[in-house]
Every structure is written in C-alpha cells, then in structure tokens.
Amino acid sequence: MPDFFAFACELSVAARRETLRDLSTTLGLENKNPGGPFDPVSNADRGAERAMRELIVEAFPDHGILGEEFDDRAGTSVYQWSLDPIDGTRSFISGLPTWTTLIALMENGHPIMGVIDAPYLDELYVGCLDSSWKEVAGARTSLRVSNVRELGEARLATTDPFLFDGDAAAAFKTLYGSVPITRFGHDAYAYARLASGTIDLVVECGLKPHDYHALIPVVRGATGVFGDWSGGTDFSAGQVIAAATRELYEAAVEIMRAAASSVPPPKDGD
The missing domain is CATH 3.30.540.10 (Fructose-1,6-Bisphosphatase, subunit A, domain 1)
Structure with a gap:
C-alpha cells in the first residue's frame, strides 16, 4: 500500500x-x-x-x-x-x-x-x-470528521440544488430547511472538507463511479459514513450521502429515502 x-x-x-x-x-x-x-x-x-x-x-x-x-x-x-x-x-x-x-x-x-x-x-x-x-507542502495532518449528530447543527453541502428533480427536489428542500448552513458548488472538495471536520453532511444525486470511488476511502478513513439514500451501499443510481456520524447519516436517509426509488440512474453524458 x-x-x-x-x-x-x-x-x-x-x-x-x-x-x-x-x-x-x-x-x-x-x-x-x-x-x-x-x-x-x-x-x-x-x-x-x-x-x-x-x-x-x-x-x-x-x-x-x-x-x-x-x-x-x-x-x-x-x-x-x-x-x-x-x-x-x-x-x-x-x-x-x-x-x-x-x-x-x-x-x-x-x-x-x-x-x-x-x-x-x-x-x-x-x-x-x-x-x-x-x-x-510535504506536511501531513491526520483527518477526522466532526462529531455533529443532529441536522439542527449540521453544515450541509451539495454541488447544485437544481440537479435534484421531482421527489428528490422536494426531499432535498426538506433537508435544506432542517440545517442551519448549506454551501453549494464545491463538487468533490466538499467531501475533503467533511473528512477535515468543517462540513458535516453532503447529499448528491447523479454521481458516476469515477465521481465517488475516490471519496469513499477518504471519508471512511476519517471515521465518516458514506452510503446511499436508502441506508445501504448501492451507488448504482448515483445517490450519495456522506455524513460525519451514523446518527446524522440516518437522519438524512430518513428524509431522502422516499425519493430514492423515483430517481433514475445517471446516463452516459450526464
């Protein structure tokens, strides 16, 4: 290794x-x-x-x-x-x-x-x-996620809220209204900051394998949680939730789960 x-x-x-x-x-x-x-x-x-x-x-x-x-x-x-x-x-x-x-x-x-x-x-x-x-610059610092466990304290990130459609858009709107801070537009960098403890929750849709493969070891190695909208690890639909803690992940899953089956998987070119 x-x-x-x-x-x-x-x-x-x-x-x-x-x-x-x-x-x-x-x-x-x-x-x-x-x-x-x-x-x-x-x-x-x-x-x-x-x-x-x-x-x-x-x-x-x-x-x-x-x-x-x-x-x-x-x-x-x-x-x-x-x-x-x-x-x-x-x-x-x-x-x-x-x-x-x-x-x-x-x-x-x-x-x-x-x-x-x-x-x-x-x-x-x-x-x-x-x-x-x-x-x-050659200096190494260990990473560890935050200990935030409740949506009411979480810093949420997603690349673009307009990528959510239909039931997913409604679910994300509920999630957005449940947290005090939301940041947009940082793509994979948001997961790096989650591993660093300055972002607590990232929720995205439409990701392809090359979008999330590298993110999984970084988040999990920092003791974070990386799963899908249904509480599992099937990313074939491109639905991802990364969270600082298990409690925060499950709170996000509770909101996004209903929309999971209504979102088609990403296609080539998306």
Whole structure:
C-alpha cells in the first residue's frame, strides 16, 4: 500500500502539470451532453487523464483503468485505477479554486485507496484503509470528521440544488430547511472538507463511479459514513450521502429515502 500511495502521488503530480498549465482555459471546450444539461470537457481534462493513464500502463501494465474521458482499459490484475481528471470542470473553466482531481485504487471492484487533489489550493487528501490525512507542502495532518449528530447543527453541502428533480427536489428542500448552513458548488472538495471536520453532511444525486470511488476511502478513513439514500451501499443510481456520524447519516436517509426509488440512474453524458 505505501508503494501504491507513492504512485498515486505521482499520478496527481502528472495531472497537476496538465491542469495548472492553463488555469480556467476553455481550449477544446465541448459539451458532452448536447440537448441536455451542459456537461463540459476541456483539453485540460483530456490531457490530465491521458498523462495518468500513460504512467499506469508503464508501471502496472496488468492493472485496469476506469476513466471519465476515455474508454475503460481491461486488466488481468485484481487492481484497477479509477480516474476523474477534473471533478468540477465548471469551476475550473470559471477560474474558481475548488476543482479537484480524483484518483482511486480499486481491488476486486472496491475502492481501497482514494486521493482528492486540489491543485490550485495545493492540498492533497488521502484515504487508505482505516486512516485519512491531508498533505500540504510535504506536511501531513491526520483527518477526522466532526462529531455533529443532529441536522439542527449540521453544515450541509451539495454541488447544485437544481440537479435534484421531482421527489428528490422536494426531499432535498426538506433537508435544506432542517440545517442551519448549506454551501453549494464545491463538487468533490466538499467531501475533503467533511473528512477535515468543517462540513458535516453532503447529499448528491447523479454521481458516476469515477465521481465517488475516490471519496469513499477518504471519508471512511476519517471515521465518516458514506452510503446511499436508502441506508445501504448501492451507488448504482448515483445517490450519495456522506455524513460525519451514523446518527446524522440516518437522519438524512430518513428524509431522502422516499425519493430514492423515483430517481433514475445517471446516463452516459450526464
């Protein structure tokens, strides 16, 4: 695992070289979802994923690769790498600082190590087995979630409240009205802050595997809870709740559970 962690750091450095080269660039900008909600991809997305893929193929030719921008690469090992070169491309092309690169190591389909790298902020968040930590300028700090157990004390985050529709929108409105603070627009960075203890609850819909694979070890390694809207761990519908404590998670599930079955799973391009 230490060797894999060192390699994951190499991947994040390679991705940073691509993404930090032209901050907020719109070069090669395309909409991957024509006719639907705007889903942008830029040359920086493609370049960062391509750079990480090349390193993986060279170092671990038997490992599989699951990426956002290119076709999956089958492997012969029990290990796969899940890559999201820029999580928060809308923020990236708007010159906002909280976009991230997500890297996960999977073993037999389960994430065992996750990296949330915030290049512009120079913050690296790592979750591995039963611990999580943050690295800034080579200094490592252990991560632990808050001890908030009640919605009335919770700091809630979601990427965009307008992504919730129908019953899910109504449920999220109830959740929003149950907490004193809600922050929008931080994508995967919100989960890094949950692991750090400054956000207590994140609720999202429409996530794909590359969106959440890296988040799971980071949140759980910081003793947080990461589950679905029904109280389980089936993320195929893209419905995620991350919480600081079991009590807070169950309180959110009680509100979101009724909407779980009414939300279709995410489709390619969403």
